[in-house]
Structures are given as structure tokens and as C-alpha cells.
Amino acid sequence: MIVASDLSKRYPGGFEALKGIDFRIAAGQLVFITGHSGAGKTTLVKLIASIERPTSGSLIVNGQNLSALRRSALPYLRRNFGMVFQDQKLLFDRSVLDNVLLPLQIIGLPRRESIRRAQAALDKVGLLQREKARPIALSGGEQQRLAIARAVVNRPTVLIADEPTGNLDSESATEILEIFAAFHQVGVTVVIATHDQSWVARYCPNVLHLDHGRLP
Amino acid sequence: MSAWLAQHHAALASAFRRLLATPLTTFLSLLVIGIALTLPAAGYALLDNLRELGRNASGVQQISLFLSLDASKKEVADIESRLRSAAAGKWKFVPREDALKRLQKSEGMAEIVASLPRNPLPDAFIVEPANTEPEALEIMRKEIAGWPKVAHVQLDSAWVKRFDAFLKLGKLALWMLAGIFAAGLILVTFNTIRLQVMAQAMEIEVARMIGATDAFIRRPFYYFGALQGGLGGLLAALLVGAGLHLLAAPVADLAALYGGSFSLRRPGLLETGVLTAAGALLGWLGAQLSVSLSLRKFD
Numbered sequence: 001m002i003v004a005s006d007l008s009k010r011y012p013g014g015f016e017a018l019k020g021i022d023f024r025i026a027a028g029q030l031v032f033i034t035g036h037s038g039a040g041k042t043t044l045v046k047l048i049a050s051i052e053r054p055t056s057g058s059l060i061v062n063g064q065n066l067s068a069l070r071r072s073a074l075p076y077l078r079r080n081f082g083m084v085f086q087d088q089k090l091l092f093d094r095s096v097l098d099n100v101l102l103p104l105q106i107i108g109l110p111r112r113e114s115i116r117r118a119q120a121a122l123d124k125v126g127l128l129q130r131e132k133a134r135p136i137a138l139s140g141g142e143q144q145r146l147a148i149a150r151a152v153v154n155r156p157t158v159l160i161a162d163e164p165t166g167n168l169d170s171e172s173a174t175e176i177l178e179i180f181a182a183f184h185q186v187g188v189t190v191v192i193a194t195h196d197q198s199w200v201a202r203y204c205p206n207v208l209h210l211d212h213g214r215l216p
Numbered sequence: 217m218s219a220w221l222a223q224h225h226a227a228l229a230s231a232f233r234r235l236l237a238t239p240l241t242t243f244l245s246l247l248v249i250g251i252a253l254t255l256p257a258a259g260y261a262l263l264d265n266l267r268e269l270g271r272n273a274s275g276v277q278q279i280s281l282f283l284s285l286d287a288s289k290k291e292v293a294d295i296e297s298r299l300r301s302a303a304a305g306k307w308k309f310v311p312r313e314d315a316l317k318r319l320q321k322s323e324g325m326a327e328i329v330a331s332l333p334r335n336p337l338p339d340a341f342i343v344e345p346a347n348t349e350p351e352a353l354e355i356m357r358k359e360i361a362g363w364p365k366v367a368h369v370q371l372d373s374a375w376v377k378r379f380d381a382f383l384k385l386g387k388l389a390l391w392m393l394a395g396i397f398a399a400g401l402i403l404v405t406f407n408t409i410r411l412q413v414m415a416q417a418m419e420i421e422v423a424r425m426i427g428a429t430d431a432f433i434r435r436p437f438y439y440f441g442a443l444q445g446g447l448g449g450l451l452a453a454l455l456v457g458a459g460l461h462l463l464a465a466p467v468a469d470l471a472a473l474y475g476g477s478f479s480l481r482r483p484g485l486l487e488t489g490v491l492t493a494a495g496a497l498l499g500w501l502g503a504q505l506s507v508s509l510s511l512r513k514f515d
Contacts, residue, residue, distance in 0.1 A: 051425050072429075079427035089422045102419075105226055106428045108219030154426075 001027050002048060002158070002189075006057035009043050017043035019213040020057065025191065025206070027157070030184040032200060033193040035210035041193040042086065044210065045162045048191060049081045050074055062157065079107060082151030082188075084161035088143055090135040096122065096146055097131040103154040121153040122146075125179055141172030148179055158189040165196065177203070223432065231439035234412065242444070245408055249401050249448025249495065254455045256394035257483070257491055261456050263386050265480055270379050279353070281341040281360055284367040285312075291365045292339055298363055302356070305346035312337045338367060350380050398498050401448065405441045405502025412437065413510035420514055430511070437507045438500055445499020446492045453488040 002025040009018040017040045025031050033041050046052040047059055050066055059066045062080055069077065091099055100121055104114035122128045125145035127138075135143055144164060151159060161180065165173035177199060184190045192205075200207060208215060235242045283292065292309070299307050315337040320329045345356055357371045413420065420433055460482045471478040483491070 049425070075424075075427045075429045075432075077427075078425065081426075083426060085425075089418065089425075091419055091422065093419075102423065103426050105223070106423060106426065106432055108223040110218065110222050111226075150426075 001025070001060075001062065002191075003060045004057065007047065007054055007059050008056045009040075009047060009052065010055045017213055018047070018054075018210075021210075021213075021215045023208055023215060025189065027189055028184075028187050030181070030190045030203060030205040031192070031208060032203075032205045033191065033208045033210060034195065034197060034200070037195060039210040040213040041195070041210055042162055043213075044208075045160055045191070045193045048158075049083050049160050050077050051083075079103075079154060080157050082148075082154060082156035082159040084144070084147045084151045084159070084164050086162040086166065088147040090143060090146060090150075092134065092136050094134075095131065096127060096133050096135060096138070099135060099146060100150050100153050103150060107154065118149075118153055121149040124152070124182075125149045139172075141168050141175060144168060144172070144176050145179065148176070152183065152188075156188070158191065159183055161190075161192045163194055164192060165194065165199075223435065227432075227435035228439050228443075230436040231443050234436070234440055235443060241408075245404060245444060246448050246451055248404050249445060249499075250451030250455060252397040252400045252404070253449055253452035253491060253495060256390060256397055257452050257456045257487075258459060259386075259390045259393060260487075261460060261481070261483060263383060263390060266386070267383055268481060269478060270383070278371075279343040279345060279357060279360065280370040281343060281366060282368040282370070283339045283341075284365050285336075285338050287339055287365040295341065295363060295365070299341065299343065302359070305344050307341050307343040310340045310342060312339050315340065350377050398494075401445060401495065401498045402502040402505065405445060405499045406506040408444065409437050409441055409503045409506035410510050412440070413507065417514075420511070424514060433511065434507050437503050441499040441501075441503025441506075442496040443499070445502070446496035448499070449492040449495025450488065452495070453483050453491045457482050457488075 002023075004024075005022050006020045007018055007022070008016065008020050010016045021044075033044055035041050043052070047054055047066070048061065050061065050069075054067050057067070061077070064073075064077060066077075091102070097115070097118055100118040101114050104117060109117070119128060119131065122131055125148050127142060127145055127149060130138065130142065135146060138146060148161075148164070151161075159180065164180070165176050168176065173196075180190050180192060181203060281295070283295065287295075296307075296309065312335055316329060316335045319337070320326050343356075343360075345353060347353075347356075353371055357369050360366060361369045423433055460480050464480050464482075467478065467480055
């Protein structure tokens with residue numbers, strides 16, 4: 001459950017990315033955040049994932065108010081989310097498997113159990129055969145699927161993606177969205193920021209349409 | 217608990233991997249740290265051996281106790297029992313007749329001795345004190361001087377004091393040197409870790425965004441610093457040991473020429489351990505400073 005009320009985010013320098021928005025995302029929902037480029041989609045995604053903190057207003061995620069949370073408590077909150085970044089942020093100095101292992105190392109899971117879970121996550125996105133490859137050797141669509149595997153290996157309650165189909169051809173993009181839909185079907189809350197309206201009709205998600213930092 | 221252990225194990229393993237990933241850089245860093253630690257460690261070994269040499273040098277720390285010419289056999293026995301009760305160490309009684317005979321044997325002295333109307337030499341004790349600390353020697357000299365029929369007590373204390381002062385000065389200089397090189401080691405580690413943080417900016421950024429605590433991010437760098445410093449310390453101990461090994465034979469020859477025997481003391485397990493631990497501690501400190509400063513920009 002994610003509840004925002006009068007949520008604003010102002011960046012240093014004065015740019016106001018979000019201007020007092022209110023919304024509610026129930027557990028298990030599939031939600032698209034849409035809007036033009038610069039409307040505040042990425043900012044909202046980062047706020048929900050507790051990567052950035054609101055300037056004013058309240059954002060309650062899993063019962064915790066982000067504005068009031070101590071800095072030292074943030075890492076533990078972030079572990080509830082699976083995050084797929086716009087630029088993927090894969091680590092190119094290590095194998096596909098090691099990329100997926102990172103979130104499990106962070107929570108201190110024993111290595112054997114970690115590898116088992118990482119392989120299961122890679123299997124879900126169809127990359128198990130590539131586990132020893134370097135991310136650089138993967139295609140754009142495969143890299144995006146790797147980013148998803150890393151996001152879900154931790155079994156998050158909320159899966160958040162920022163423009164996950166941005167640079168992909170429509171076939172790869174469909175594959176990616178099918179994967180997200182599958183997670184939604186097993187009860188994971190899925191929040192996807194996209195400028196592409198064409199998917200809305202297909203998946204009938206709840207839509208938060210941002211316009212210059214506001215929800216109309 | 218097991219998660220905590222697993223994370224430390226992973227951090228240590230990752231620190232090892234980083235050391236091995238850039239062998240040349242690692243080798244050069246270790247060399248810099250090793251050499252920086254070698255200088256004070258070699259100085260310590262030198263002082264240690266000098267102190268040993270001072271302790272061994274015979275004749276230096278003897279107290280010569282000359283009785284008055286009119287001392288009777290009974291009074292000599294009294295002095296001896298006083299020495300015994302003072303637990304003074306070892307001593308040797310030199311009767312005046314023996315002293316004269318020894319003097320006669322010296323080259324050119326026979327005639328002079330023969331021309332003397334009577335034996336001018338007193339009875340004497342040569343004391344080798346058990347406690348050779350300069351202060352203790354001085355206290356003993358004063359005490360003996362107060363005994364009856366003791367005409368003169370001679371302690372070559374000036375030599376001992378000078379030597380002791382020299383050692384003290386050496387020790388102080390050594391500490392200053394060690395301080396400077398310790399700072400150098402911290403700086404070397406600081407810089408290595410700073411470069412690493414820069415090289416791993418992406419990993420740090422991602423890890424933070426998906427729920428890594430500060431401790432998780434810092435830990436591998438701490439281990440890296442401690443590991444690098446510790447290995448540098450070990451290298452320094454090996455270098456000093458090798459240096460002393462090379463010096464051992466010439467020193468023994470030199471000592472033999474002076475009619476003595478002296479063997480260099482080499483760093484043992486304890487000294488090696490201390491040096492390694494000191495290196496590790498300084499490396500850890502450098503990593504701590506570096507990580508604290510470098511990670512600010514990720515906030």
C-alpha cells in the first residue's frame with residue numbers, strides 16, 4: 001500500500017518536479033505512471049523507491065512515512081522494493097550471475113542459498129543459460145531482463161520500473177512487459193513509469209498521468 | 217549472526233579479489249608500505265642490538281671496590297658478607313699480593329715494582345652487579361662507598377650513562393621517524409582507497425539504491441586497507457630479517473677480530489606479528505579516513 005498526500009519534490013536550484021500530488025496504490029495493483037518527458041515520472045519513482053526524499057507532504061509506503069524516516073532506516077525500507085532503473089545500472093565488471101547476487105549479498109544471505117535464488121530469478125527471465133556471461137555481451141532486451149532478475153531476486157513486495165522499454169524494439173518491449181504482468185499476477189505490486197501510452201489499453205492498469213508535476 | 221559472518225566473509229573475500237585484480241598496483245603499494253615500515257623497523261633492530269652489545273660489553277659494568285691499606289683479614293671478610301647480603305651479583309676478591317704480582321708481569325713494570333719499598337696496592341673486590349641499570353649501579357656505588365674500610369669505589373658510570381643517553385636519543389628519533397612513516401602509510405592507503413571508491417562509484421551507487429547499509433559499503437574497503445597494511449608490515453619484517461641475515465656473518469667476523477662473540481638478534485615471531493598488526497591498524501585507519509571523505513558525494 002502506497003499513499004501520497006500533498007507530495008512535493010523541489011530540487012536544489014528551485015526546480016519543482018512534483019507539485020502537491022495525491023494518490024493511493026493498493027497492494028497487488030499494476031500501476032502505470034505516464035506523462036510527457038520531464039513531467040516528473042522519474043522523480044515519483046525515486047520517491048516511491050525511497051531513493052530520494054520528499055520536500056514536503058507525506059508518502060507512506062508499507063506503513064512507514066518516508067518523510068519522517070531516519071536516514072539509517074532507509075536501507076532496510078529499500079529492500080522491500082525491486083527497482084529497475086532507466087539506465088539499468090548493471091555492473092559490467094562481473095558476470096550476469098554476480099549482478100543478480102548483489103541484493104542477496106546486501107541482506108547477507110548465505111552464498112549457496114543466494115546462488116540458488118539468483119539462478120531461479122535468471123530462469124524466470126530466461127537468462128539462466130547466460131549466467132556466466134558479462135552483461136556487455138547481452139542484447140538490449142537481455143540486459144533489461146537481467147535488470148529485472150536483479151530487482152526480483154530479493155522477492156520484493158513492490159516492483160518499480162522506470163522506462164523499462166525505453167530503448168527496446170517492440171518485440172523485446174512486449175517480452176519485458178509480459179514479465180512484469182506475470183509478477184503482477186502472482187500478487188506483486190508493480191509500478192511502471194513510461195511515456196508510451198500504447199501499453200495502457202493492453203494491460204488496463206491503473207494510470208497516474210503526470211502533467212508538469214501535477215496529477216490532473 | 218550467520219548473516220553478519222557471511223557479510224564479513226564476503227567483504228574479506230572481495231578485498232582479496234581487489235588486491236589480486238590489479239597485481240602490479242598491489243605490488244607497488246605493498247613495496248611502498250613495506251619500505252616505509254622497514255626504516256623504523258630496521259632502526260629498532262639496530263637499537264635493540266646496540267643495547268644487547270652494551271649489556272654484553274665486559275668491563276663496562278663492573279664496580280671496583282678498593283679497601284684501605286690497613287684493612288685486616290677480618291674486615292675483608294666483613295665486606296664480603298656485606299656484598300652477600302646486598303645480593304650484589306658476582307664478585308671476585310683480588311688480594312693485594314696478587315695485584316702486585318699481576319703488575320710485575322706487565323711489561324716494563326717489573327723493575328719499578330722491585331724498587332718499591334713495600335706493596336702500594338690495596339685489597340680489592342671486582343663486583344659484577346646483577347642489576348646493570350645505570351640508576352641501580354649508581355645507588356650501589358653510593359652504598360658501598362659508605363661501608364667501613366672502603367677507600368675508593370670506582371664505577372665506569374660515565375660511559376654507561378653516555379651510552380644510555382645515546383640509546384634514549386636513538387629511541388626518541390626512532391619514534392619520530394616511525395610517526396612520519398606511519399603518516400605516510402596512512403596517506404598511501406588513503407589514496408589507494410580513494411581511487412578504488414572512484415573506480416567503484418557505480419557499484420556503490422547501485423548497492424545504496426537497492427538497500428545496502430553504510431557498513432556494507434564501507435566494510436570491503438576497511439578490509440582492503442587492513443590487508444594491504446598488514447601485508448606491507450609483513451614485507452617490512454621480511455626485509456629487516458633479510459638485511460640482518462646478510463649482516464650476520466660480517467658482524468660475527470668483526471666481533472671475532474675484537475676477540476669477542478656477538479650475534480645479531482633478528483626479528484622474531486613477536487616482532488613480526490607486531491609489525492604486521494601495526495601495518496594493518498594503520499591501513500585500516502587510512503581506509504576509514506578515505507572512505508568517510510570519499511563516500512560523502514554519494515549522499
